[in-house]
Amino acid sequence: xxxxxxxxxxxxxxxxxxxxxxxxxxxxxxxxxxxxxxxxxxxxxxxxxxxxxxxxxxxxxxxxxxxxxxxxxxxxxxxxxxxxxxxxxxxxxxxxxxxxxxxxxxxxxxxxxxxxxxxxxxxxxxxxxxxxxxxxxxxxxxxxxxxxxxxxxxxxxxxxxxxxxxxxxxxxxxxxxxxxxxxxxxxxxxxxxxxxxxxxxxxxxxxxxxxxxxxxxxxxxxxxxxxxxxxxxxxxxxxxxxxxxxxxxxxxxxxxxxxxxxxxxxxxxxxxxxxxxxxxxxxxxxxxxxxxxxxxxxxxxxxxxxxxxxxxxxxxxxxxxxxxxxxxxxxxxxxxxxxxxxxxxxxxxxxxxxxxxxxxxxxxxxxxxxxxxxxxxxxxxxxxxxxxxxxxxxxxxxxxxxxxxxxxxxxxxxxxxxxxxxxxxxxxxxxxxxxxxxxxxxxxxxxxxxxxxxxxxxxxxxxxxxxxxxxx
Amino acid sequence: xxxxxxxxxxxxxxxxxxxxxxxxxxxxxxxxxxxxxxxxxxxxxxxxxxxxxxxxxxxxxxxxxxxxxxxxxxxxxxxxxxxxxxxxxxxxxxxxxxxxxxxxxxxxxxxxxxxxxxxxxxxxxxxxxxxxxxxxxxxxxxxxxxxxxxxxxxxxxxxxxxxxxxxxxxxxxxxxxxxxxxxxxxxxxxxxxxxxxxxxxxxxxxxxxxxxxxxxxxxxxxxxxxxxxxxxxxxxxxxxxxxxxxxxxxxxxxxxxxxxxxxxxxxxxxxxxxxxxxxxxxxxxxxxxxxxxxxxxxxxxxxxxxxxxxxxxxxxxxxxxxxxxxxxxxxxxxxxxxxxxxxxxxxxxxxxxxxxxxxxxxxxxxxxxxxxxxxxxxxxxxxxxxxxxxxxxxxxxxxxxxxxxxxxxxxxxxxxxxxxxxxxxxxxxxxxxxxxxxxxxxxxxxxxxxxxxxxxxxxxxxxxxxxxxxxx
Numbered sequence: 030x031x032x033x034x035x036x037x038x039x040x041x042x043x044x045x046x047x048x049x050x051x052x053x054x055x056x057x058x059x060x061x062x063x064x065x066x067x068x069x070x071x072x073x074x075x076x077x078x079x080x081x082x083x084x085x086x087x088x089x090x091x092x093x094x095x096x097x098x099x100x101x102x103x104x105x106x107x108x109x110x111x112x113x114x115x116x117x118x119x120x121x122x123x124x125x126x127x128x129x130x131x132x133x134x135x136x137x138x139x140x141x142x143x144x145x146x147x148x149x150x151x152x153x154x155x156x157x158x159x160x161x162x163x164x165x166x167x168x169x170x171x172x173x174x175x176x177x178x179x180x181x182x183x184x185x186x187x188x189x190x191x192x193x194x195x196x197x198x199x200x201x202x203x204x205x206x207x208x209x210x211x212x213x214x215x216x217x218x219x220x221x222x223x224x225x226x227x228x229x230x231x232x233x234x235x236x237x238x239x240x241x242x243x244x245x246x247x248x249x250x251x252x253x254x255x256x257x258x259x260x261x262x263x264x265x266x267x268x269x270x271x272x273x274x275x276x277x278x279x280x281x282x283x284x285x286x287x288x289x290x291x292x293x294x295x296x297x298x299x300x301x302x303x304x305x306x307x308x309x310x311x312x313x314x315x316x317x318x319x320x321x322x323x324x325x326x327x328x329x330x331x332x333x334x335x336x337x338x339x340x341x342x343x344x345x346x347x348x349x350x351x352x353x354x355x356x357x358x359x360x361x362x363x364x365x366x367x368x369x370x371x372x373x374x375x376x377x378x379x380x381x382x383x384x385x386x387x388x389x390x391x392x393x394x395x396x397x398x399x400x401x402x403x404x405x406x407x408x409x410x411x412x413x414x415x416x417x418x419x420x421x422x423x424x425x426x427x428x429x430x431x432x433x434x435x436x437x438x439x440x441x442x443x444x445x446x447x448x449x450x451x452x453x454x455x456x457x458x459x460x461x462x463x464x465x466x467x468x469x470x471x472x473x474x475x476x477x478x479x480x481x482x483x484x485x486x487x488x489x490x491x492x493x494x495x496x497x498x499x500x501x
Numbered sequence: 502x503x504x505x506x507x508x509x510x511x512x513x514x515x516x517x518x519x520x521x522x523x524x525x526x527x528x529x530x531x532x533x534x535x536x537x538x539x540x541x542x543x544x545x546x547x548x549x550x551x552x553x554x555x556x557x558x559x560x561x562x563x564x565x566x567x568x569x570x571x572x573x574x575x576x577x578x579x580x581x582x583x584x585x586x587x588x589x590x591x592x593x594x595x596x597x598x599x600x601x602x603x604x605x606x607x608x609x610x611x612x613x614x615x616x617x618x619x620x621x622x623x624x625x626x627x628x629x630x631x632x633x634x635x636x637x638x639x640x641x642x643x644x645x646x647x648x649x650x651x652x653x654x655x656x657x658x659x660x661x662x663x664x665x666x667x668x669x670x671x672x673x674x675x676x677x678x679x680x681x682x683x684x685x686x687x688x689x690x691x692x693x694x695x696x697x698x699x700x701x702x703x704x705x706x707x708x709x710x711x712x713x714x715x716x717x718x719x720x721x722x723x724x725x726x727x728x729x730x731x732x733x734x735x736x737x738x739x740x741x742x743x744x745x746x747x748x749x750x751x752x753x754x755x756x757x758x759x760x761x762x763x764x765x766x767x768x769x770x771x772x773x774x775x776x777x778x779x780x781x782x783x784x785x786x787x788x789x790x791x792x793x794x795x796x797x798x799x800x801x802x803x804x805x806x807x808x809x810x811x812x813x814x815x816x817x818x819x820x821x822x823x824x825x826x827x828x829x830x831x832x833x834x835x836x837x838x839x840x841x842x843x844x845x846x847x848x849x850x851x852x853x854x855x856x857x858x859x860x861x862x863x864x865x866x867x868x869x870x871x872x873x874x875x876x877x878x879x880x881x882x883x884x885x886x887x888x889x890x891x892x893x894x895x896x897x898x899x900x901x902x903x904x905x906x907x908x909x910x911x912x913x914x915x916x917x918x919x920x921x922x923x924x925x926x927x928x929x930x931x932x933x934x935x936x937x938x939x940x941x942x943x944x945x946x947x948x949x950x951x952x953x954x955x956x957x958x959x960x961x962x963x964x965x966x967x968x969x970x971x972x973x
Contacts, residue, residue: 050816327853329846330839342831342857344522346846347839351820355832359814360825362834367802367819374801374818381799385814403874403884403950407925408908410882410950412875432906432928434952436880453879454954456904456928478875478882478952480906482926 034084035163035230036138038127041071041098041145042091042114046375046386047305050359051337054387059146060097063303064313065323070303071098071145075107077152078143082160085109087130088145089123091116095264096395096498113261115269120227121283122275125240125251126267132233139163140236142229142280144302148312151298158198162230162294165199170292171231171239171285173202175223176300181214184304184369186225186281188293189217202291205281223295226302229280235290244283250275261499306352306361307368310335324355335365359385395498396421397474409486411479415440415469422496423466429483429490431459433467438475441468464494506556507635507702508610510599513543513570513617514563514586518847518858519777522831523809526859531618532569535775536785537795542775543570543617547579549624550615554632557581559602560617561595563588567736568867568970585733587741592699593755594747597712597723598739604705611635612708614701614752616774620784623770630670634702634766637671642764643703643711643757645674647695648772653686656776656841658697658753660765661689674763677753695767698774701752707762716755722747733971777840778824778833782807796827807837831857867970868893869946881958883951887912887941894968895938901955901962903931905939910947913940936966 044057052058059071066073078086086109090098095113102109112126124142131138141159149155162172175188191203205225209217240248250271257268276283285291301312313321313335320328324338331348338355345353352368354361361371378386391400396419403410415421415438423443433440434456442451443466444459450470451457459465461483469475493500516529524530531543538545550558558581562570567585574581584598596614603610613631621627634644647660663675677697681689712720722743729740748755757763773784785793785807792800796810803820810827817825824840826833833843850858863872868891875882887893887910895915905912906928914923915938916931922942923929931937933955941947965972 050814327846327850329842329849338832341829342522342850342855344831344833344846344850346833346835346842348823348834348836351834353825353832353834355827357813359816360810360827360832361816361818362820362823362825363818364820370801370818374799374816377801378799378814378816383799383814402882405884405908405948408948408950410874410884412877412882430926432904434904434906434954436877436952436954454902456930456952458928476877476880478880478950480908480928480950480952482906482908 035082035159036084036131036134036140036233037078037086038124038131038140038142039071039074039078039086039088039145040120040123040142041088041094042117042123043144043146044091044117045146047369047372048303048309049371049375050354050356050361050385051339053385053389055389055392056097057094057146058303060094060101063309064148069101070148072101072105074143074145074147075102075105077149077155078141079107082156082163083141087112087127089114089127092266097393099263110265111263112265112267114267115272118272118275119277120280121244121247121278122251122272124229124236124280125247125275126255128231128233128236128240129251129255132237136234138233139166140231140233142231144227146303147226147228148301148303149298154298155296158294158296158298159230161196161199165194165196165292165294166230166232166235169232169235169290170194171229171235171288171290172199173285173291173293174226174228174230174296175293176226177295178218178222178224181211181218182224183208183211183214187214187217187222188225189220189222190293190295194292198295198297200293202285202293205286223293224300225281226296226300227281229285230294236284239284239288239290243287244276244278247275247278247283305368305371306335306354306363307365310352310365333365357390395419396469399479404486407482407484407486409481411481413467413477413479415467415475417469417472417474419475420468420497421466422493422498422500423464424494425462425464425492426483426490427462427492428485429481430461431465432480432482433457433459434478434480436476436478438469438473439471440475440477441470442466443468507550507554507631508556508603508606508612508705509550509558510596510603510612510614511543511546511550511558511560511617512592512595512614513560513566514589514595515616515618516563516589517618519841519844520775520781521843521847522826522828522833522857523811525861527861527864528569529566529618530775532566532573535781536620541573542620544573544577546615546617546619547574547577549621549627550613551579554628554635555613559584559599561586561599564738569865571735582737583735584737584739586739587744590744590747591749592752593716593719593750594723594744596701596708596752597719597747598727600703600705600708600712601723601727604709608706610705611638612703612705614703616699618775619698619700620773620775621770626770627768630766630768630770631702633668633671637666637668637764637766638702638704638707641704641707641762642666643701643707643760643762644671645757645763645765646698646700646702646768647765648698649767650690650694650696653683653690654696655680655683655686659686659689659694660697661692661694662765662767666764670767670769672765674757674765677758695765696772697753698768698772699753701757702766708756711756711760711762715759716748716750719747719750719755777843778807778826778835779837779840782824782837805837829862867891868941871951876958879954879956879958881953883953885939885949885951887939887947889941889944889946891947892940892969893938894965894970894972895936896966897934897936897964898955898962899934899964900957901953902933903937904952904954905929905931906950906952908948908950910941910945911943912947912949913942914938915940
């Protein structure tokens with residue numbers, strides 16, 4: 030047993046489509062505000078491990094999400110290590126990297142590996158359970174946080190507990206079982222099986238030892254990716270070549286199903302992985318009729334439904350047990366019982382080449398965001414928002430001219446080497462082929478309307494000549 | 502019996518909300534393409550009465566809709582008289598005015614009064630029934646077109662036929678009955694009652710006689726409104742003062758329930774008044790699963806539903822018997838069986854002051870249209886489309902400057918008296934307080950992006966100094 034703090038290892042690299050159209054590859058659900066707490070689940074996860082007994086977090090994410098991760102941490106005033114995966118890998122890579130980094134900081138480090146997209150409301154109980162699991166982890170066990178099932182759900186993998194470990198709720202882990210059908214699940218629940226939450230508590234040294242034993246190529250790849258990592262702004266950028274050698278597999282398969290050191294703690298907190306819209310309905314606050322209403326929604330005589338709209342007016346009459354999700358460019362409607370099929374729908378949309386399947390209208394960038402507001406045959410209009418200090422790349426286009434009209438703040442515009450300032454209610458014209466750069470030198474957000482005119486207005490007509498965010 | 506043609510009297514002044522969010526006060530359903538025929542129901546009505554045995558149509562509409570009426574007639578190459586009501590009245594005013602105008606053209610005129618928002622697909626049968634009814638109308642009867650019920654619907658008023666008139670399907674009209682409950686309706690259908698379609702065939706002189714007898718103040722008001730009418734562009738603009746004296750009532754109440762001259766013809770055509778979204782589902786073409794899919798819609802394992810989207814991607818999984826209607830700024834979802842409650846929902850939205858209840862994002866004007874594409878605290882962005890020859894009013898604003906960027910065509914801009922041409926990919930700045938005017942001198946549509954910047958960007962900050970469409 031140790032009195033040292035527990036290192037949170039937050040896995041925030043996933044790109045789930047099961048909450049489409051809100052969650053898309055370009056901005057997945059862990060970074061989106063799903064509940065009424067004003068936080069993304071990633072932020073709620075950070076807050077849950079803020080302060081005793083937890084230490085400085087290590088966040089492992091995809092390099093695509095580095096700016097949103099940094100921004101959401103900054104908004105909470107939480108500092109930590111942000112480790113960037115150059116491409117998508119499964120959880121084994123993230124856990125191996127986290128364990129190696131944690132051990133580098135403290136050879137006796139105990140870590141808790143947490144998914145960034147789970148909802149756990151009872152933070153006190155979560156802390157207590159982590160503390161309890163950490164005490165067992167310090168003895169050399171890898172403790173899974175198991176969830177006491179609230180229903181015989183076929184949506185989760187199950188864990189069969191083994192011999193008691195002499196601490197309340199803690200056992201040896203007898204075996205993992207795959208997602209069952211409902212009848213089998215009923216049997217599991219009757220026999221005291223637990224849901225596998227995918228969250229673990231372990232000593233870094235133990236995890237590394239077990240990786241060495243059961244998945245040495247994962248450990249080797251992770252070690253090499255760290256050894257050759259570069260620090261880019263505030264990020265630890267893993268070496269792409271080394272990282273690419275790591276097999277794509279989950280920590281369950283790589284280690285947990287093989288190790289003799291697995292334990293499970295029956296956690297005392299409510300938990301949801303918000304695996305589909307019906308799960309969000311289950312977790313979120315409801316009105317008297319059992320509806321979850323988020324955004325500009327008017328529901329008449331409706332019950333037990335999730336009605337959510339980002340922007341436009343969503344209205345419903347007499348609906349029951351449905352989910353209806355409206356974003357600016359896509360709407361989804363399904364009975365709650367069919368919500369689990371959204372992922373397959375998104376696959377279908379991807380095959381059809383629909384951009385709404387993967388991209389949001391509002392695209393976040395290191396310097397702020399842009400959003401298409403209109404599109405015609407030979408023109409496109411965007412609203413562009415640049416944070417104070419933000420600076421776009423020095424760039425040029427082959428097929429379009431641009432008109433920028435500043436509607437808030439002040440723009441610093443570099444046009445073929447000449448720098449000028451464009452203030453609110455002023456405009457500037459950027460002829461086709463010119464080199465140009467936009468920056469916000471001010472103290473408030475810069476907002477401008479960009480009107481592109483040309484034979485092609487696709488996002489890929491851009492030559493980046495120089496970029497402060499290393500995107501050239 | 503007469504061999505003269507039948508004068509179509511098309512009543513196109515209604516402002517239905519039962520097909521919200523597609524139909525709104527600013528552009529009601531008769532002007533919107535509801536089926537896959539590429540036509541509005543107003544246009545389909547015009548085509549139905551084009552050629553023998555029908556004469557030149559008289560269209561009675563609200564003055565607000567004059568440009569859309571003129572444009573939709575022009576698109577079909579159909580000329581006719583367009584009579585503008587200065588405010589909303591019920592059908593008695595429109596029928597009285599139509600009868601007076603028809604008689605002025607021909608003292609023996611026979612007219613068919615038609616709603617502009619009904620669907621009748623069998624045009625040949627419609628013509629035959631009108632010819633048959635016209636023969637009876639020429640003998641001094643006012644013939645109602647009765648519809649053989651397809652179900653005991655509580656959504657319609659019923660007509661009890663009386664003594665046979667010696668022509669197939671034609672009878673004296675025994676009585677009108679109000680919309681019944683379903684049990685009563687079942688009795689009506691069993692006893693051979695017909696639905697009241699609200700469409701009539703009559704000699705203008707007969708209708709005027711009966712108005713004189715039962716509703717002299719309606720006839721007097723209508724006569725005075727015509728006598729003092731002005732011709733404004735191609736429109737007959739009724740005198741507002743005289744028009745205001747006409748009581749607001751339906752022709753059913755004013756004349757049909759009182760006259761001894763009422764007859765009814767059991768029409769042989771299928772008919773729908775598209776009184777709600779479920780009616781559109783019933784009338785429109787369906788896929789193998791019974792779905793009506795209009796616009797960019799992806800439906801998986803869904804059945805018997807109406808899924809319609811103007812613009813954004815609408816997706817559904819496993820829905821049955823629902824209507825889901827998506828427009829750019831509002832979405833409606835309801836079981837088909839609840840579609841009749843949309844009007845009440847819109848009333849609720851109006852009470853809440855929601856602009857989506859009454860206004861479309863795209864607003865039609867005599868010169869073309871505009872659409873808001875973005876809105877911020879101190880700015881607004883619009884896309885403006887000006888038809889060749891179109892000319893906006895000479896105007897000024899107290900609270901905003903404007904930037905115009907031409908993205909297609911050529912603009913003729915008058916700025917404080919100076920005229921200049923702005924071409925594609927050029928822009929012009931209109932400072933706050935300047936007088937300005939926009940026109941399209943070219944042969945193709947002019948499209949421009951207008952960026953308004955100022956402390957107030959409401960539509961009512963406009964001083965019209967001069968207007969070719971008489972809107973000053």
